[in-house]
Amino acid sequence: MTTGASATGALSAPLVVEFPFTRSLGPVQSAFLTGLRERTVLGVTAADGRTLVPPVEYDPVTAQELRTLVEVEPTGTVTTWTWNPAPRRGQPLARPFAWVLVRLDGADSALLHALDAPGGPASVRTGMRVRIRWAAERHGAITDIACFEPLDAGPADEDPPTAQPRPHDGEFADPVTGITAPARLDYTYTPGRAQSRFLAALRDRRTLGERCPACRKVYVPPRGACPTCGVATDEQVELGPAGTVTTFCVVNIKAKGLDIEVPYVYGHIALDGAGLALHGRIAGIPYDEVRMGLRVEPVWTEDSRYPDHYRPTGEPDADYESYKELL
Amino acid sequence: MSDDRPNGAAGAGGSREVAVVAFAQSDHVRRADGLSEAEMLLPVVREVLDRTGLDTERLGFVCSGSSDYLAGRPFSFTMALDAVGAWPPVSESHVEMDGAWALYEAWVKLLTGEADTALVYSWGKSSGGDLPEVLTRTLDPYYLAPLWPDSVAVAGLQTRALLDAGITDERELAGVAARSRNAAAANPRAQLRSSPPPEELLADDYLAEPLRRHDLPPVTDGAAAVVLAAGDTARELCARPAWIRGMDHRIEAHSPGVRDLTDSPSTRLAAERAGLFDEGAPAPDTAELHAPFTAQEVILRRALRLGEDTVVNPSGGALAANPVMAAGLIRIGEAADRVLRGTSRRAVAHATSGPWLQHNLVAVVEADEAASAPGTDGGADAAQAREESR
Amino acid sequence: MSSTGKEPVAVVGVGQTRHAAARRDVSLAGLVREAALRALEDAGADWADIDAVVIGKAPDFFEGVMRPELYLADALGAVGKPMLRVHTAGSVGGSTALVAANLVAARVHRTVLTLAFEKQSESNAMWGLSLPVPFQQPLLAGAGGFFAPHVRAYMRRTGAPDHIGAVVACKDRRNALKNPYAHLHEEDITLEKVRSSPMLWDPIRYAETCPSSDGACAMVLTDRTGAGRAPGPAAWVHGGAMRSEPTLFAGKDAVSPRAGSDCAADVYRQAGITDPRREIDAVEMYVPFSWYEPMWLENLGFAEPGEGWRLTESGATALDGDLPVNPSGGVLSTNPIGASGMLRFAEAALQVRGRAGEHQVKDARTALGHAYGGGSQFFSMWLVGDRPPAG
Incomplete structure (x- = not known):
């Protein structure tokens, strides 16, 4: 690309x-x-x-x-x-x-x-x-x-x-x-300035969220605007690297064009400090042992823009009360 | 038509008056550098809300217009909602059409009495794709789209028909282009803001005979937003509301081969329904016509029976900035903005959709007491507006 | 807002196509036409009686036609008339009907044809829903994986037992056997078959997901005068609303989104409903994955938070229960995406008109139609009754 x-x-x-x-x-x-x-x-x-x-x-x-x-x-x-x-x-x-x-x-x-x-x-x-x-x-x-x-x-x-x-x-x-x-149409996709800042930081294996000046919530990935306040976000906040699995599903069907072996776990992960969960794959643990509240951290590979997956940190599970607002 | 009201708009609601109370638009540029749709939209939405002092919670309705095919992604409008700050949840809708039709939907919502204010916005980031090629996908998918006739081809066929019919000539079309872009000198948001004189334009080679480059609109990224309000709320929110006296839209058959490409009966019918031709009504002092190609202005002027008394496209029109899906809403915004600023008493705005002017919307906006006799302030303002646009 | 002087809106015609995985016998125009003609016939109306057309569908990419309403104008008798095209993701069928209803309520038009469609066989919804976006990590394909984590969150929050999803799937598919237009007619469906079907996106099984359908739905909406002339009974709109919230935001409750509960509250307020469980006789809700029935039962105020699954389990939502949900078989049996929301609205209207045929809920006088879309963020609903609204 x-x-x-x-x-x-x-x-x-x-x-x-x-x-x-x-x-x-x-x-x-x-x-x-x-x-x-x-x-x-x-x-x-x-x-x-x-x-x-x-x-x-x-x-x-x-x-x-x-x-x-x-x-x-x-x-x-x-x-x-x-x-x-x-x-x-x-x-x-x-x-x-x-x-x-x-x-x-x-x-x-x-x-x-x-x-x-x-x-x-x-x-x-x-x-x-x-x-x-x-x-x-x-x-x-x-x-x-x-x-x-x-x-x-x-x-x-x-x-x-x-x-x-x-x-x-x-x-x-x-x-x-x-x-x-x-029918074929060729486009040039532009993810926007906020996402570009986020992607640039990922290159250094840092996850940067952006804080809303009005409600103080931290958005990750940032989208340029706080969607509830309708104002620009620009204060960058480094998040994680660890986080909590808030919810997930086990994917058993192989999607066309997607190079991931099934079954795998697709999870919502609330990085520490984030106001909402982002999405990622959870591995390094049998798929049927993944649970809500599991503490995880990113695993990076050479060629990947994003963490390849998240794996358990070994910490005790987070208490449901601590992440239920992030579900 | 079985609708036996003489004017669908005037009959509507009977008692409710609805006005444009604020209009804002982005700078229109060839490429909105690095901005996502939401990032492009955010300052524009903020501007109309700040100007009216409204926040999301006080908005009775929100409606937007855009196209997934411009963005190259399905559901592209869902993320644009980020720019609104839709929390608590808003009463909201979206049309896969130019924002002018989003404004129409919002106007109807206000007429029902279910809302007193509405935010309308739209955006087009044409730079994402090859616009003329993308627009081939609007055509009949069996007989037309497989041939990939692009928007320049579509415009060329219509322009030739008009030239052949002796309705216009190349000199007049060059004049439309030059006048539009020179008028845009007074519009800091426009993309093309000056033009060589028509004689010089005509010395150019054809781009695609009968079209020269000046006959085509620029490719534009841009966004626009409007706030509508009803009755006393409108009067509270601004000093000179631009009252929508009537609004209507009509569609024609799709196939070019069954239509008279030199005429726009749907524009004429919409204008009639919007009250443009009402007996005793003064001619509009201003017209903002959504005519991306020069020949289309000629067709629309005839359909709307515009004469010397009407200044056409003082903003520069779509020939000066053409953010597809927003360019129609901007026509209504520009027309209303002149009323808001006191430089127009009665303006007509037009938006179009589809190939060969297939679908057309006409709105008549007026200042309070617009029906005052010629020679009053209205006339003077109109004269001033004409002056400004030169 | 109490005295708006709105024109009452009546549904006097309902039409839908035969729905199937692929309707290869018709063009796009032929498909919408089939639904439109049935609605006109039901209304005793002709093309000339229609003042405007409001059409909706989900993304244009599904059929590969940008703004297909331009090409469909001729087939829908819209030439010389106003035509609007609505797109609010999965809720679009409902939103489209509400936009059409407002044209009548505002007295802009007397009689409006509204229609929604999807011809999924022209492409592949999985493709259309999962176009790869640069810079985004490809993790999933299709809607099931998107919604499954929310279902798990619901189960965790409420302690609902595993089999509830199968109860819903089995019920809706059985209801569909009484609906000749439904896409799926699974004569031999059993709870056990659903529970033993492959687990696709755990906790969602194959038999708990909606099909991909070609289909269209149309309605003729009119004012009091029009309703008086119509040959059949009318369904009257007592309340209608849309609500939207952002796709993803800090504090979003994806299990029970506030936009949904606010939307329902607005509709009930307009209709004077204070106890939806008791006052509403039938519900057509947008349930593309079976677990969404208990989730929406709570979100729409039919059950207390955490109790929706008990209502489902008790059989109350079955066709012979005291709150039948999706007597038509619902989205789980028929899913022409853009039309799915309008089918909910139209089936609600059929119920109060007493025209639902074999899946008629006895003595249904008040029914709710519900649709949602996007990331559980766009909602549209209407409440229809067998009598005109008071006033």
């Missing part, structure tokens, strides 16, 4: 949010996307008789369910466009292209997609005639349309054909009922 620190010493690090979402389609979207796989473009007849392409499940004006499918042409007219000089990850084309809304012949609404325009923005204009360029491999997704491409210019350019939508039953063999939509 590449982490950074700003002029104020505040930390940041990359945060990737990525998941292949699995989307079920419902009947209309299923027919449309299956149709694309078969190089067939379907629309739906709206309540006012318009043909909507792409077909929507519910009427944009009346909200009524739409199910009457029709077929339209793979050619159409650009209704508006904008140039994209630097395509991003996931966009239809890797080289500069135009985003376009295209009203396909036979349709009354427009579909958003990319237009491959090797001639650059000067070659694109509203009203130009285009046709679908099909993807070589099609699976039943909007990306089965690779993009649009210009239709050879001609007289028709000025006067698009008045194609009529044709009835279609929407039936295909082996219909597509779902799509997988991978």
Whole structure:
């Protein structure tokens, strides 16, 4: 993980949010996307008789369910466009292209997609005639349309054909009922100045809390504000290193992406001097002997930002009364 | 619509008046250096509470607006509550929308009579992600989002439609950009506070034809907070409450292909419901419009029927500072703040949400006795406001 | 605050989807639509009768759509209308209903459609809940491990015997057999089966945890006039409140959070309830892990501190007890996260309308709907009755 620190010493690090979402389609979207796989473009007849392409499940004006499918042409007219000089990850084309809304012949609404325009923005204009360029491999997704491409210019350019939508039953063999939509977004996470101070001290194996100037409670990890008083905390207080297990659970299921052998004990640990418990793993003792009130201390390892775990100090257990307010 | 009241807002509660009594915002910057959301929010919340002398215990309601997708973390709003000091526990809610809608929810709460005061806040730390790319995730997940059309593409398609229709031209759009950023010279919180003249802007290359860089908002980290109060409480808390005379919001269909991208019927309808066009009502002297892209201001001016008498975006608007999820609340705050300071008698504020201005909110805020005839102080103040904004 | 002149709010339509681990037969729009249409049908209403839509769900990351209400506007007949999107973590379904109720109470609108949903099968809630955050030590995945230490603290504090959690799980799953919409229908559930199911986060066993569901819930809320026109009986809102406290703070009582008890007290005050145990006929409370039933019984004032488990053990909270809790089967049987809170509110309404079918509590006239979320920090509740509020 590449982490950074700003002029104020505040930390940041990359945060990737990525998941292949699995989307079920419902009947209309299923027919449309299956149709694309078969190089067939379907629309739906709206309540006012318009043909909507792409077909929507519910009427944009009346909200009524739409199910009457029709077929339209793979050619159409650009209704508006904008140039994209630097395509991003996931966009239809890797080289500069135009985003376009295209009203396909036979349709009354427009579909958003990319237009491959090797001639650059000067070659694109509203009203130009285009046709679908099909993807070589099609699976039943909007990306089965690779993009649009210009239709050879001609007289028709000025006067698009008045194609009529044709009835279609929407039936295909082996219909597509779902799509997988991978999505990755890259963030830079900033834990904040207070947490950065806390993390910096951890590097020296010291746990620093911060005291609220109003209620005098000590927060660990500090979060920049006393959450009950709504004021900034800035007085640093060194805590522990020992503390008391206030409560815990024994974890018996292995979580994906978590490199901890089960069973293990996940505990709430009130470090001496802290106003509330922090969370950590408790080890160095059989898991079924961990108990509330157990006195523990941190165990550090070379490569870890946090204590690897907490182990018993050997002191007598803390009295319930002494930590019950910290539960 | 079956709602047979001519004005949903005016009919509301009947007797309760609600006003903005304080507004605060952070410095708007490209990157809030090292601050967590709560740390960015804390001084702003403190400022409105200190200014009104309210503490958490006296707040009748708290409502915020933000987006997990900006933060990159689910439940991101839960830790932001740290900035409020929510103890003893507060009556509190959150919308996954721009803070303008949090203010709407709070306004409704006050109209019910269940609360007399409300704290509204919102924040956006756009620097955490690649904002244009993040915003692709607001689109229809079957037909649009898989193509990853970013917010610049979305704006470009709308701008082109407007240019093609002959409703505006590139010279006017450059004028919107220059006017907005030069107006922000008077707004110390804004991010972009000056602009070359339109002719110079037009000499630039296209960023993404038909858009030049000046047509786009900056990417901004920022936060804002507002205190609302009802009736006499509002009068106790400040000298010149900014009374919310009406507020309404409307959404449109999602798919761009079924909409007329050159118009904003939802803005017009919301404005009508908010009482902007009421017979005999004077034109607003001030408008704060949430138009992150230059062409959107043109669409909104037309929908709101704004003329020469109205100063648009004296704060600089979203073109001068665009903390996503807070930029709409800031429009209401800025409009109200002018009333609070006595430089506006009747202002209209607008917030938008979603692609292609899909969802729009309109609020009309007024000083006491705003209906006084033209030529009175109101007119003079408005003239002064126009002067200030130049 | 006594004389607010609020418009009374009536629930005249309730609808929910069939809930399942994966509703692969519908899109996101199709899912919400199923609940919405059932609510409209129940209310005898059409899309044109709806003045505004208030929608809620848990984090957008669960479906990977940022502010999905924008795309759902068409499916929910919201075009040309106001649409609000609420997100208050697990309590969101309840909060969403309360925001909608306030629109009617404030006379901003006459008739409002409110809806909450989650389609967990579009991703994986475990993933959505446990995205790794830089600089934080990865210790856990999922909500069970987060809540298990609090359950242990409850057991320590009250001396509750080990089997109480199983009693709740068994009861709720049996109740779900009478609810055709419920996700889990475990015909052969027994106390012994629950007690012998794997211990996941000791002291929480597998059978004591909620499932992951796809589902939606919708309600039509209206004013006095609207209730008069509705074909069926109304449930009337007698009190509603939200309360929040910080996620983690010095002095927090995670077992019985003050935000929860304050919220309940506010609702009871509005409704004129002084003895909830006696005056409330049915409770739909948010119990994602079985032990939360005795915990919330205390927090909500149905039992003295330390005595909640005795109420559960006594059978009072069973469908035929004197304080039935979760007659629908509750969150333990159906958990479309964002909708789970609204299901509690809606099931409470069904009870006082006499429309709960096989899981109807006999003569239920007053019912409480309860939801919570975040780190036991966000609460929303409403109390509904079969008659309009006095005044």
